[in-house]
Amino acid sequence: xxxxxxxxxxxxxxxxxxxxxxxxxxxxxGLSIGLNVVCFPFSEGAPTNLYATKMFGGASISxxxxxxxxxxxxxxxxxxxxxxMFLSCKQPTSSGSSSSTTxxxxxxxxxxxxxxxxxxxxxxxxxYIQGAKVTVLGNTGSMVKANAVFAGWTTSISGxxxxxxxxxxxxxxxxxxxxxxxxxxxxNASGITxxxxxxxxxxxxSTAFGGSLTIPNGVTEINFDGxxxxxxxxxxxxxxxxxxxxxxxxTGLPSINFPATVTYIGNYAFDGxxxxxxxxxxxTVTSxxxxxxxxxxxxxxxxISSASIGALAFSDCNHLTSLTMTxxxxxxxxxxxxxxxxxxxxxxxASVNSMGWAIFDGCSGLTSITVSGGSYFAAIGGVLFxxxxxxxxxxxxxxxxxxxxxxSTxxxxxxxxxDxxxxxxxVTIPSSVTNIxxxxxxxxxxxxxxx
Numbered sequence: 064x065x066x067x068x069x070x071x072x073x074x075x076x077x078x079x080x081x082x083x084x085x086x087x088x089x090x091x092x093g094l095s096i097g098l099n100v101v102c103f104p105f106s107e108g109a110p111t112n113l114y115a116t117k118m119f120g121g122a123s124i125s126x127x128x129x130x131x132x133x134x135x136x137x138x139x140x141x142x143x144x145x146x147x148m149f150l151s152c153k154q155p156t157s158s159g160s161s162s163s164t165t166x167x168x169x170x171x172x173x174x175x176x177x178x179x180x181x182x183x184x185x186x187x188x189x190x191y192i193q194g195a196k197v198t199v200l201g202n203t204g205s206m207v208k209a210n211a212v213f214a215g216w217t218t219s220i221s222g223x224x225x226x227x228x229x230x231x232x233x234x235x236x237x238x239x240x241x242x243x244x245x246x247x248x249x250x251n252a253s254g255i256t257x258x259x260x261x262x263x264x265x266x267x268x269s270t271a272f273g274g275s276l277t278i279p280n281g282v283t284e285i286n287f288d289g290x291x292x293x294x295x296x297x298x299x300x301x302x303x304x305x306x307x308x309x310x311x312x313x314t315g316l317p318s319i320n321f322p323a324t325v326t327y328i329g330n331y332a333f334d335g336x337x338x339x340x341x342x343x344x345x346x347t348v349t350s351x352x353x354x355x356x357x358x359x360x361x362x363x364x365x366x367i368s369s370a371s372i373g374a375l376a377f378s379d380c381n382h383l384t385s386l387t388m389t390x391x392x393x394x395x396x397x398x399x400x401x402x403x404x405x406x407x408x409x410x411x412x413a414s415v416n417s418m419g420w421a422i423f424d425g426c427s428g429l430t431s432i433t434v435s436g437g438s439y440f441a442a443i444g445g446v447l448f449x450x451x452x453x454x455x456x457x458x459x460x461x462x463x464x465x466x467x468x469x470x471s472t473x474x475x476x477x478x479x480x481x482d483x484x485x486x487x488x489x490v491t492i493p494s495s496v497t498n499i500x501x502x503x504x505x506x507x508x509x510x511x512x513x514x
Contacts, residue, residue, distance in 0.1 A: 166192045167192070167193070168190035168191060168192055169190070169192075169239070169240060170187070170189075170190060170191070170241050170242075171187045171189070171191070171237075171241075171242050171243075171244065172187070172241065172242070172243045173186070173200065173216070173243075173244050173246070174220070174243055174244065174246065175208075175246050176220060176245040176247070177208055177211075177248065179206050179207060179208055180208055180209050181205070182205040182206040182207050183206065184206065184246070185200040185201075185202070185203045186204075187200060191237040192237065193237055193238065193239050194236050194237060195236070195237045196234050196235075196236060196237075197234060197236070197237050197242075198231070198232070198233070198234050199216055199227040199228075199231070199233045199234065199235070199244065200231055201229045201231030202229055206246065208246075211248035211249060212248065212249050213246060213247070213248060213249075214229060214247040215227055215228045215229045215247045216229070216244040216245065216246060216247060217245050218242065218243070220245045226247060226301070227244070249276075275293075275294060275295040275296065275297070276290075276293060276295070276296045276297070278296065278302065283301055283302055283303050283304065285298065285302055285304075285305060285306060287309055287313065288308050288309075288310075288311055288312065289312045290310070290313045290316075291312065291313065291314050291315055292315055293310075293313050293315055293316050294315050294316065294317070295317075295318075296310075296316065296319070297320075298321065298322055298325075300323070300324050301324065302322060302324060303324050303325060303326055304325070304327045304329065305325060305328045305329055305332045306329045306332070307330045307331060307352075308329070308331045308334065309329060309332045310332060310336055311333065311335055311336075312335045312336070313333075313338075314335065314336065314337045314338050315338050316336055316338050317340060318339065318341060319333070319339065319342065320343075321343070321345050321348070322345075323346075323347050325345065325347060326347055326348060326349050326350070327348065327349065327350050327352070328344070328348060328350070328351050328352060328355045329352050330353045330373075332352070332355045332356075333355060333356045333359060334354050334355070334356070334357045334358055334359075335359070336356075336359050337360050337361050339356075339359045339361055339362050340361055340362060340363050340364070341362070341363060341364040341365070342356065342362065342364070342365050342366070343368075344365075344367045344368060344370060345369075346368040346369040346389075347369075348369065348370045349370055349371065350370055350371050351367070351372050351373055351376050352373045353373040353374050353375055353376065353396075354373070354374070354375040354376065355373065355376050355377075356376060356377050356380065357375050357376070357378045358378070358379045358380070359377075359380050360380065360381055362377075362380045363382055363383060363385065363405075364384070365377065365380075365383060365385070365386050366387045366389075367387070367388045367389070367391075368389050368391050368392075369389065369392060369393075370391070370393075371393055372394065373396050374396040374398055374399065374419065375398050375399065375401060376396070376399045376400075377399060377400050377403060378398055378399070378400065378401040378403070379401065379402045379403075380400075380403050381402060381403065382405050383400075383403045383406060384405040384406065386403075386406060386409055388410070388411070388412050388415075389412060390413065390414045391414060392412055392414055392415055393414055393416055394416065394418070395411075395418045395419065395422055396419045396422075397419035397422070398419070398420075398424055399419070399422050400422060400426060401422075401426075402424070402425035402426070403423070403425075404425070404426060404427050404428050405428055406423070406426050406428060406429050407430055407431070408429070408432075409423065409429065409431070409433070410432075410434070410435055411432065411433065411435065411440055411442075411447070412435055412437070413434070413435050413436040413437030415437070415439060415440065416437075418440065420456075420478035420500065421457075421479035421482060422457060423457050423459070423460065424460075424479045424482050424483060425482070425483045426459070426460050426461070426483075427461060427483060428461045429459040429460050429461045430445060430459050430461040431445035432445055432457060432459055433445070434447070438450055440456070443468075443470065444468060445459055445462065446458050446459065448470075451472070452470050452472045453472055453473060453474050454474070454475040454476070454477055455469065455473050455475070455476050456477045457477070457480055458481050458484055458487070460484050460485070461486065462484065463487060463488070464486070464487065464488055465487070465488050465490070465491070466487060466489070466490045467489075467490075467491040468491075469490070469491060469492060469493055469496075470493070471493045471494075471495050474495055474497050474498065475496065475497070475499075475500070476492070476498070476499045476500060476503045477500045478500035478501050478503065479500070479502045479503065480503050481503060481504050482503075490504070
């Protein structure tokens, strides 16, 4: 059987630590003793007798030769090892965990990015470890700069870095170095009323504004209205949405460059921008909303790479002569190009799967509509039909003379299909037609019905 050996005085403890040792069977010229020391936590009231047992080939350790002398050796070694152990073992902290090196901390400093008329930059006295959440301060020091308005902060003095709004609620994780945030200032030389909410910038009542405008990186949505003196605008890649009436009435704006990040152009976004001459809408735009470019009377060229084109989107653009729609366009809503009198030819891409009524109503110069394949629409003799040629959707307003070749498969004539066809003299309608939509023949000319 195994013998149990008590530690000296029943325990070896110091500052909440104890030791446990055991006899090991290392035999050199008889029996020799080896001690294995382990640090372990000790709590008040815990048992203080610790034991070590060892079996030698089934014989009790008490029967090993020289046992009485060995006990003396064990007592001596226990004291020596215990002292050594406490010199080498790490002591626990008051919370029970091991002590550690103080982590490196970093600071956030705010820079006015120019001379202030009054106020001061915010001060953040906090120290942050890497990964800690930093809350970007607002204009807590009431900074004022001549002829400018405060619009947030950026990590680059040039304004090309990461930008944060001025709400005082935006956060970011601290990196591995100190950070300086520079103030973003929007020019306000003409008394623009400027507000910023989150990552949205709005300018209202800015009829006196003149010149160019650079929107800081970090802004994701923009809304301007009535900036008649605005001659150019630089939209950063952070912008994803052109809001409703964003540039409505900006008559001095000759062109607009959309970053590839824009996905939406809102209602009336460029309505009445009579100075615009060309528009190139990137493939990232998925929606052009209602009347987005309506009444842009100076617009000559439009390229649409991809989008759903909303109702009245380009209506009354009477100088538009070049319209290019690529294979990304999927739908065209009601009256999308109404009264675009400068259009002469239009090609519908195969990707379009939905079209509303009166899309080219009032296009008095249009003589031909073609469809570049697909299984949704067809064109015969420049006239637009659905794919099965059962509905006549649009007759070009610029065609003249008599129309006598309407397919016998047609059963329906769409709304405003022949509206504003001032040059047509007569239409022969086959007996297969059972339905004529509202305003199908708004203008008066001879109609021949085949029975």
